[in-house]
Amino acid sequence: MKRNVGKRDRLFRGLGALVLLACAWAAPLPLAARLAAFGAAGAYLLFTALSGTCLGYALMGRSTCPLSRS
Template sequence: MKRNVGKVERLFRALGGLMLVTCAVLAPLPLAIRVATFGVLGAYLLFSALAGSCLGYALMGRSTCPLEPGR
């Protein structure tokens, strides 16, 4: 998949993903609810931050990644 997430946004996605995964571990809710809400979203944000691509952006044709010179 083509990269469509810029560096600053990748940083914020990683931080948000870490916070959501932390909430999935520490929240005083039943395990199924924690995993279904915080865990899944946190894992997706971490994956998209590491991969540099977002499925939603690809479907919308959007990109926050600056164009590289020579491309």
């Protein structure tokens, strides 16, 4: 899949992922609720931050990457 997540977007996704994963670890909820509410979203944001691709952006035809010059 083509990269469609820019550097600044990746940074904020990574920070958001860390916050959500910390909430999944520390929230005073049952484990299943923590994983469903915070863990899944945090894992997806971390994946998109590391890979540079976002399925939602691809489906909408969006990109935050700068245009590459030929």
